[in-house]
Amino acid sequence: MPRSLPETPAHRPAREALLDRCFGPARHRKTCELLRRDRNPASGLAFSLLEGESLIGTLRLWHVTAGSAGPALLLGPVAVTPERQSQGLGALLMRHGLAEAERLGHGAILLVGDAPYYTRFGFSRSLTEGLAMPGPVELERFLGLELLSGSLTGARGIVSASGPVESQPDVAAIAALHSSFPMERHSNPTHASAR
Numbered sequence: 001m002p003r004s005l006p007e008t009p010a011h012r013p014a015r016e017a018l019l020d021r022c023f024g025p026a027r028h029r030k031t032c033e034l035l036r037r038d039r040n041p042a043s044g045l046a047f048s049l050l051e052g053e054s055l056i057g058t059l060r061l062w063h064v065t066a067g068s069a070g071p072a073l074l075l076g077p078v079a080v081t082p083e084r085q086s087q088g089l090g091a092l093l094m095r096h097g098l099a100e101a102e103r104l105g106h107g108a109i110l111l112v113g114d115a116p117y118y119t120r121f122g123f124s125r126s127l128t129e130g131l132a133m134p135g136p137v138e139l140e141r142f143l144g145l146e147l148l149s150g151s152l153t154g155a156r157g158i159v160s161a162s163g164p165v166e167s168q169p170d171v172a173a174i175a176a177l178h179s180s181f182p183m184e185r186h187s188n189p190t191h192a193s194a195r
């Protein structure tokens, strides 16, 4: 039986390949991506679905500010490898992610996705009616879930990113390291034989 486990850096290449298969290149242009770009997922809320050594599903949640309602999570992307869809694995990932978010004390979750899928987990459009995303979304797909009752009541305003910024490589330090070593010389066999 596949298991939902904390995502690790070793899972990332397989996760990227899975997301490319499930969503294609358009995934990088989604409005939700504006809230995730250069950020880390919320602590303890990035999951990989593993079957043996194979990654067959992924789910992440991110810190956002839900306008006047304050701190919330943004859920997504969630994906299950096409060969294993419709076997309850998406639900397994979702229920595990929602339970962990609740256990960690989070009050509300937002997402942009297909209502016919997410309403089964308690998401509803009525909770986000006073909120706006920072870019275009189909409004009927902008949904909310309260883990703490009342956490989205009367929420107004624009959703903004609030997660920790991803640490970037220290370019200056890398350049300094390179300059402290002599340039590697490449031998050119063609020139060598012509000498």
Ligand SMILES: CC(C)(COP(=O)(O)OP(=O)(O)OC[C@H]1O[C@@H](n2cnc3c(N)ncnc32)[C@H](O)[C@@H]1OP(=O)(O)O)[C@@H](O)C(=O)NCCC(=O)NCCS
Pocket: 022, 023, 078, 079, 080, 081, 084, 085, 086, 087, 088, 089, 090, 091, 092, 112, 113, 114, 116, 117
């Ligand atoms: C959405 C996704 C994660 C669901 O995972 P899954 O393992 O297939 O889901 P489950 O097995 O738990 O549930 C399957 C049920 O959800 C339904 N379902 C799946 N995707 C759906 C969608 N986008 N809209 C409505 N219903 C959907 C199936 O028809 C099936 O219905 P049934 O139980 O009545 O037969 C998976 O289909 C997937 O990765 N899709 C491609 C990526 C994607 O669209 N991600 C979500 C963005 S909104």
